Amino acid sequence: MCVALDDGPAHPVFPGVGFISFAELSWRRFEAASDVVQVGQRVACEFLQFDTWNLEARLSLKATQPDPFQVFADTITVGQKPPGQVTKLVPVGVFVQVAEGIEGLVHLRELAWTPVETPSDAVQVGDKITVVVTGIDRELRGLALSRRHGSAADA
Template sequence: MGGRSENPELWTFLESLHCGELLSGTVTAIERFGVFVALDEGPDHPVFPGVGFITVPELSWRFEAASDVVQVGQRVSCEFLQFDTWNLEARLSLRATRPDPFQAFADGIAVGQKLHGQVTKLVPFGVFVQVAEGIEGLVHLQELTWTPVQTPSEVVQAGDEVTVVVTEIDRERRRLALSRRQASSEHQ
């Protein structure tokens, strides 16, 4: 990539941006590794279809594919993360401008509270239970039943409706720990 001397206009623009600043633009291309954005205020980029770039994890909180979140030609407003001097790009986040559903959910629940949910996935160390739209928690193997089991499938299957108790809310890592055992009264 050319440096400051070859692309003075682009370099000057990128250096003028501040972390956390909101920038508007138009989605120009969707690639496997992220999304290119032509910023309204920005000059043209000599190589890429836009001087702004959103890496896949920065698109949204929960999604399957980039095209589920944005379309080419769509107007977006993103938060500026950093000046990528290697690619001469403005690294952007669309996710940062959207409310995190986990934090909103965490605001409304407390440890010890009972929730109803559906088993979404069985893993060797437990099961994942969806307790709200886009919110899943983990029930560890030892928290599934009062009687020890070797595998989750001895007790539940994906799709089962279960009642669980919230045992931990980790806002930083956006994790929810649940117990099915504590929600049943067989050993109270």
Template sequence: MRGGPSENPELWAFLESLHCGELLSGTVTAIERFGVFVGLDDGPEHPVFPGVGFISVAELSWRRFEAASEVVRVGQRVRCEFLQFDTWNLEARLSLRATQPDPFQAFAAGTAVGQKLHGRVTKVVPFGVFVQVADGIEGLVHLRELTWTPVETPADVVQVGDEVAVVVTEIDRERRRLVLSRRQGSSDDR
């Protein structure tokens, strides 16, 4: 799309000089639906985009959010980790979340399977509910783990905002997944 090293030699040389894991500083220049452009302090301008650096939505934060504007704002200074040279778009793919500790790993280190927790229902889906058990930490309670008696839909039992007692049934650190049971957390429903 942008041509090879001959069309933008300065930009190409700059991007090729970067190493995975290197920290780069810059300023957020534009926020799009698909990610955020960053004007890097070092390095040339981009011929088309509002910045040579780009952070995809997935790399913005460990926490769940609806829009990129909840995490960063235009004009904000950021320090990001370099992930890769995108040779198609001639940009530096960056990660903001890689520079922050992953709250899930800290939570997982201090939590055990079988542990009882209290949380708030944040989302109701056809197959279960998501429960926030700590700041930025949500787990899934499958429909079959909501009550001792089978129910058609989660909404028959709980609503968003309800406080519930749950038990940790699985912690997957690699996939950052927490599986919970409301049924085991309460014997009242039997």
């Protein structure tokens, strides 16, 4: 995404222009850049580096905001049982949103008390379920969840 700079290193071909990659737009998942910013919107960005290969300033919008995963990780511990909503079914399990913008994976083997072949045998997108936090990986921003470590009534 091309950004007009108020100040900063000049671009040799497009003076006053920097670039924000999709990965640097937001901590949250989004489909299109317009879900995060609009054409003509003024934003404050952090300068990451000058890309000498492409001769352009690399910028980050998300670097100006706290990482919601790290904030969440400060408030949760392994063993806690947050409620969540199933957001996506994948061959290895399901993703469950346990807080705004925070999702974790319930592996297929942790999805039900009895073995299931596919995630849809146990849940559907949109289902509200209670999960147990079994792991928090701050470095990889990963959250491991289970339904089997909870009470049998939750399964």
